[in-house]
Amino acid sequence: MALAPGESPGFLLWHATLRWQRAMAAALTPLGLTHVQFVLLACTWWLNREGDQPNQLALARQAGTDVKMTSQVLRALETKGLIEREVDPADTRAKRLRVTDAGAELAPRAIAAVEQADADFFQPVAVDAAVDLLGRLAAPGS
Template sequence: MALGPAESPGFLLWHATLRWQRDIAAALTPLGLTHVQFVLLACTWWFNTRDEQPNQLALARQAGTDVKMTSQVLRTLEGKGLIEREVDPADTRAKRLRVTDTGAELAPRAIAAVEQADARFFEPVAVDDAVALLRPLAHPES
């Protein structure tokens, strides 16, 4: 017997995801970032704070994004003056990524805005419960 929408986990997840995406977009719009721009900026910033300059492939893997799309979005972030892409001396085909001073100032503010939006969104459930549910769904191989 088919489940009705109110009992369908996939349908409920679809609606929850749409609502969460709207909340994140609303939090990032005043900062001039789309969600994917935020993720790539924040991941690059995170790498850089650990004295690492990832290449585009490493960043795409960390962010869970398509490599070609990552490259396109990085061009946009570079155009906004938030990221610099430098040729990797060890592999001239690869680009090493570094946030600019402007990007390093914006990233923590954007992370705080997203964390506030997440806190509001996940308020009805305990954070540990949300993580316990979402981790195996996000990383089934773990």
């Protein structure tokens, strides 16, 4: 028997995701970033801060994004002057990624904006419970 829309977890997740995506867009648009640009910039920034200079494949794996789409978005970030892609001396087919000074200045501001948007969005529910649930749903093999 089919569930009513308000009883369907997938339907509710779809609507919650759309609402969350709108919140992310509203937080990031003033900074000149799309959500996927933010994710790739932030992941590169985090990895660079840890002393890693990832290639595009490693970044795509970290971010959970498609490799081809990652390459396209990185080109846009490079055009904006937020990241640099350099040929990897160990593998000339690969490009190592480094956040520029402008990217390093923007990334923490964008992270703060997204964290505030997340806090506002998840305020009606227990955040720890939401993180636990989403972590279980996002885990490999779930």
